[in-house]
Amino acid sequence: MASRTSSNSSSAGALVDEQLLEKAIISADASSMQEIASPNSSELPSVIPEAGRHQLTHLSHVESIADDRAATTSSPGELATTNNPSGGGAQMDRDLMKATVTGDAVSMKDLASQDPAVLLGTTPQGNTCLHIAAIHGHTGFCNDALALQPSLLAGVNSDGETPLLTAVTSGHASLASSLLRCCGRRDQRLMSQAILKRDRRGCNALQHAIRSGHRELALELIAAEPALSHAVNKYDESPMFAAAMRNYEDVAEKLLEIPASAHGGTFGYNALHAAVRNGNSGYEVSTDGVSLLSTAAFRGNVGVARELLSACPDAPCCDKEDRTCLHRAVWSGQTEFVQFVLGSQKLRKLVNAQDSHGETALHLAVRMCNPKLVAALLMHQDIDVTVHATHGSPPNWALSTADDRAKTLNWNEVSMLMLKADPKDASSLHNLHKQIKDDVENLSRKDIKSLTQTYTSNTSLVAILIATITFAAAFTLPGGYSSDAGSQGLPIMSRKLAFQAFLVSDTLAMCSSLAVAFVCVIARWEDLEFLLYYRSFTKKLMWFAYAATTTAFATGLYTVLAPHLLWLAIAICVVSVLLPVLTKLVGEWPVLKLRVRLGRTFNSDLLNMV
Known part of the structure; x- marks a missing residue:
């Protein structure tokens, strides 16, 4: 910085370093110009150009206004939003930064006693000392800082986070609870805004608490500010949807008690879809056309489906492509749910229901090569094995699309089951088998x-x-x-x-x-x-x-x-002789089981590929 000039008018030499003064004027640094100017003179030196005089006078005026505003903002009785980078806030003091990171409240109090406004300084990311302390989980430091400067509670960083949000996202639930109690002791309107603040992703403290698994904190937030339940983030997820997805029944029940609580979720789902996912107990249908029964079928939640049907006997069970909950249960391999549908009088109409491609659940079960599902469907008295899809294929020919599984026992068992169910179509099934076998042999030759x-x-x-x-x-x-x-x-x-x-x-x-x-x-x-x-x-x-x-x-x-030792010799002989027999049984047990299960329907010729 330029050295201070003397006020002695007799020395005609350069009392002011004109080059440094010029730089100060160009950079609009009022403090530098004041240092260059004579401290004993109330007027500016005559060597300062006229333009510089006006600029320095204007900057001094602006600086005094800023000082007045800072003094007003930092008064302990009022709340103000801390400056962030976009607002050009003061840079955080280095000593304060060190004290904040280490949680040294004593050093922080010493700095604040010298200059109370030092606590309002921010990092380039807009974080105040309260944000930094919240990241590190220094509860005592945060309480002492708030006692000196309550306005820090409403400070917002470049991510749109208040210290409360930062504490929650950093995993410090106890600190977040402490900050929440501090909010309750301040101006209710302004503190409510601080609690309701959402980050740049649209998530508030309640949503972060639920996502991070802090159930007790979530309940505390709901009690302190019920309006948190109305928020929906940029992914269309509400706190109720998040609670239902995490299976937090106590949190979800509290949210249900709040009028107008948001319940939406991503991709058009809602909290009830999430509850079905977790087996908790409808006419709800997502924007993708997926009904609650279909969601329950995909998860295999029979209890939920039974509860839904008891409350809504005619609950929707099809999506936009006419796939029923039975189709979805077959596709996801939910055998228990399939048996529930087949045994339900209310859902009996789904047994031969066709989707937009004309395929029934039996078509899908045959294509999936699931013998248990095929057998369960074939045992139903209403099943029709002659239904043709829009492309003209009966359920038998769905096996042709599963040729990659032709060398498995399941493929062969399904073909035997379908042969038993529709003996009149035996010739086409054998032709299909021969075609698949030829394809497999051609691949083997390669x-x-x-x-x-x-x-x-x-x-x-x-x-x-x-x-x-x-x-x-x-x-x-x-x-x-x-x-x-x-x-x-x-x-x-x-x-x-x-x-x-x-x-x-x-x-x-x-x-x-x-x-x-x-x-x-x-x-x-x-x-x-x-x-x-x-x-x-x-x-x-x-x-x-x-x-x-x-x-x-x-x-x-x-x-x-x-x-x-005759008894031991005989025992060794028996075990040794039985070993090859037991090995044979274990090795061919799946085929033997299949033979017993199918009885006369069993056809060993169909197992050649295996």
């Missing part, structure tokens, strides 16, 4: 080399493992070898029947597994028919080797244990 490599590598690995085990067992015979003269080197147990059975089964297991391993070597890599034959042949040999290996294990241990 990837035959990879399929062959995968199968041969896995099979040969298991075969070599069995061959190694059985080969090693042949030279570590149970009971050991004899060292007596005349029978030296012969197995001690050679005359026992169990030992002979061990040798036979071990030999068969080794030979069959070696055969499988060497078949893998001569496998042809580009022939699907050979792969199918190879798979069938090796599968039988591997099962035989598996059974022979377990038999060799059982007979070997029986030979050693029988003379002393």
Whole structure:
């Protein structure tokens, strides 16, 4: 800054640094010009140009008005909105910033005692010291700052947040509660505006409290300012909708007690749709045309649907494309809800209801390859399996759109169920099956080399493992070898029947597994028919080797244990012999279950692709 000039008129030298004064005038810095000017003179030096005189006089006048306004605003009895960046507020003092971040209330009070207006300074983001303290959760600091400067409660930063909003969004519920109580002790009208303030996304403190999971704070906010329930943010979400989505029943009930509480939600939904989502208990339909029954069907909330129908027997159950709640339940796989609809007299009309494409719920269940839903629909006495969609396809042909699932048990089970339900259409169903099977085979031929490599590598690995085990067992015979003269080197147990059975089964297991391993070597890599034959042949040999290996294990241990622990030897034999049988049952259990469930309808030809 320029040095102060002397008031001695006898020195004709430059009493004022003209260059610095010129810069001060250009930048409209009144304080700099006052420093350059003589402190002992009531008039400006004669060296200041005339334009500069007028500008300095005007700036001094403006500065005095600003000081008066600041003094009026900072009076403790009144409330004013703190300056933000757009309003050109004073910059926050650095020492105050440090004290705020650390929660040092003593340093803050010292600074305020020197200049009460220092608490009104803001950061470039428009945050006051109360905003910063709210971010860090310094409750004591906030209380002390409000005692000195109550107007801080209404300060708004660049995000449109008051300190109360900042405390809620920062997760400090106890601090937010403390600020709320401070608001209650001030001017009711102005404090109500501070509580109701919404951020740039249109959310108020109540909406943020609900979204952040602060139920107690939300109830406290509702009690302090019921008008918070009227707010709807820029996403069309109301506090009641948010409470219903979070399943906060106590908060939702309090909001329902307030007249004219907003209940809308995003995408045209409302709080009742959200309550249905959570299983809480209609003629309400969203702007997208989704009824409450459809929402309940999608979630599988049978209790809600039952409650809705008891209050509204003719409640809407279709959307804009005529998809019923039964369609939605089938599409979302809600078996219990489907059974509820099928057993409801009020919803009986939905069994054969068609959507805008002419498809019934049965069409959709067949396309989804869900045998449980298909079976439930087919058991209803009103079901019509001959309904054709607008493109001319009966439910049977919905399987053609699920060709990617043709190699699954579900696809084959659904086809069997539909064959049983409509025997007259057996020829078309078999034609469909043949078409899908040809498509699957064509895809397999394109990837035959990879399929062959995968199968041969896995099979040969298991075969070599069995061959190694059985080969090693042949030279570590149970009971050991004899060292007596005349029978030296012969197995001690050679005359026992169990030992002979061990040798036979071990030999068969080794030979069959070696055969499988060497078949893998001569496998042809580009022939699907050979792969199918190879798979069938090796599968039988591997099962035989598996059974022979377990038999060799059982007979070997029986030979050693029988003379002393007969019961244990028998138990080991039973478990070992049952192991291949149990493995077979477990491996084919889904098919066996299907065979039992379908009875005479079961058709093994349809399982070839599996």
